[in-house]
Amino acid sequence: MPHKYYKDNREFIKALKKSGDLVTVKQEVDWDMEMGAIVRRVCEKQAPSPYFKKIKDYPGFEAFGAPLATYRKLAISLGLPPETPIPQIAQVYLDRTDRGTPHKPVLVDRSRAPCKENVITGDAVNLFDLPAPMVHEGDGGRYLSTWHMIVAKDPDDGAINWGMYRQMVFDERTMVGPVLPFSDMGKMFWNKAVPRNEPMPFATVIGMDPLAGIAACAPAQIPEDEFCGMLMGEGVEMVKCELSDLYVPAHAEIIIEGDILPNIALDEAPFGEYTGYRTSPREPRTVYRVRAITHRNRPIVPVSCMGVPTDEGQLLRSFSLGLEMDKLLRSQGIPITGVYMWPESTHHLVVIGTRNAYAGIASQIAQLIFGSKLGPWFHMAVVVDQDTDIYDKDKVIHALSTKCHPVDGIHVYKNSAGTPLNPFAPMSERKIGKGSKVLFDCLTPLDWKKSDIPILVSFDKVYPEDIKKKVLDNWTNYGFKD
Ligand SMILES: Cc1cc2nc3c(=O)[nH]c(=O)nc-3n(C[C@H](O)[C@H](O)[C@H](O)COP(=O)(O)O)c2cc1C
DSSP states (O other): OOOSOOSSHHHHHHHHHHHTOEEEEOSOBOTBTHHHHHHHHHHHHTOOEEEESOBTTOTTOEEEESTTOSHHHHHHHTTSOTTOOHHHHHHHHHHHHHSSOOOOOEEOOGGGOGGGSEEEEGGGOOGGGSOOOBOSTTOSSOEEESSEEEEEEOTTTOOEEEEOOOEEEEETTEEEEOOOTTSHHHHHIIIIIHHHTOOEEEEEEESOOHHHHHHHHSOOSSOHHHHHHHHHTSOOEEEEOSSSSOEEETTOSEEEEEEEEEEEEEEEOOOOOTTSSOOSOSEEEEEEEEEEEEEOSSOEEEEOOOSSSOOHHHHHHHHHHHHHHHHHHHHTTOOEEEEEEOGGGTTOEEEEEEOOOSTTHHHHHHHHHHTSTTGGGOOEEEEEETTSOTTOHHHHHHHHHHHSOTTTTEEEEEEEEOOTTOTTSOHHHHHHTEEEEEEEEOSOOTTSOGGGSOOOOOHHHHSOHHHHHHHHHHTTTTTOOO
16 A cells, blocks of 8 residues: 655645745745755754745746755655654654565656656757756855765666765766765676776656655665655656666656766865765766756756755665664664664764673674675764663763773774765775774673672662652642643
8 A cells, every 4th residue: 555655846845834844935046055055054953944936047947955854854755744753753664664565666658757848958958057056165066966866777687776976067968976886876887887888877866756865865775766665655656768778756856867987087076075074075086978858847956955964864864774774683683672873973873772682792783784785884883772762862872971891892893894974084094985983882791790780770760660650640749840
């Protein structure tokens, strides 16, 4: 049975308006930093999404900022009430993507695909006709693709990948951006297309529906088009590209088609990044040659403005990285009670709750997650017992500061895979994306005598049930509000 979901950004915008999570900005805004600055402030204040009706120099285009930068918006995108607590949102995601059925896309004819309302090919193609924002001061150029997905196909087995890889407009028909070698598209491009010197067809989808955005940003273990179908509970409607046999979501706003060129690089960046810093220097990066653009009438361009928390990249990558680790650890039979990454950690720190079932379990957990496909994206793991609420920062900080031995509880794993964007890493490590990892083991050693284990002194743990009940029943009678 299909779940409640929004088949395009326009339906999602209406839902956000209804729930009070959208502000319609009628006055004209400038694509040159003004839009970016508004979206940045919205992220920092966790304010409603701005829906820009009028963009300077671009009549006929609209924009939509911070599309998924709060848990309220994430809940809405999944068809849940906006105030749904985070653990419940996580459970819905796990139920759909772990226990649900993958759904193959439903292929539709171009007459039923709004993204084909305007088709531009040949000499008419000009990326400057689209309102790419200058997102931050100091960026190396205008970034058209800030909340988007790139569709590509494995040259050997035809496996489909959707992923978010930023793209800066270089000239009328060229975009450029980093494709990290451990990402799924990176593996197709660097391990196959480049050695064979073969261009790799791509389609950049701008303004896809929110669940397609979540799927593209997730480190999914299956092709993201089918993963998106799991989130929807039915196949996503897709239409064939103009120039290749790739398929794109039929209800998206703008599609940019072309080839990713092997063995050539052009300068890209700097850019304000998800860590909240401008970290990577201007350097030669991957080149996208554009040969066609199709778009809906009056297209709406999503604008994500990365920086200090919380933007949608931080929120959704933390959410899905944590839950993919949850699936991985459970698939190995580890008795975990949950996994969570706070978006404020810019998906660098993960908290894992587990039963303290046997000696070395924290190390086993750390080695599994650091060594997995997800490993390059984070470097700190905090393992706590099942009594610590992993969603409660205060409780985790208490456990970390009282239960992690400064020598025996901290384990460093050197020379692992990392990203070139770690602000703490020296340039020599950033250049090659080398990382190190650290585990904070907050579990009580199992060889301690029971009488040696310090007792947690909390209302819940140290009072008899009858006293707790009496106090709770009389709480307002004592004069407290709640
Ligand atoms: C807004 C945003 C921008 C991103 N930009 C890049 C990028 O420029 N290059 C890159 O390799 N990964 C980037 N990522 C991470 C990839 O999107 C991520 O690796 C991929 O979508 C999912 O992983 P997988 O396909 O490798 O499993 C970005 C993620 C987000 C949310």
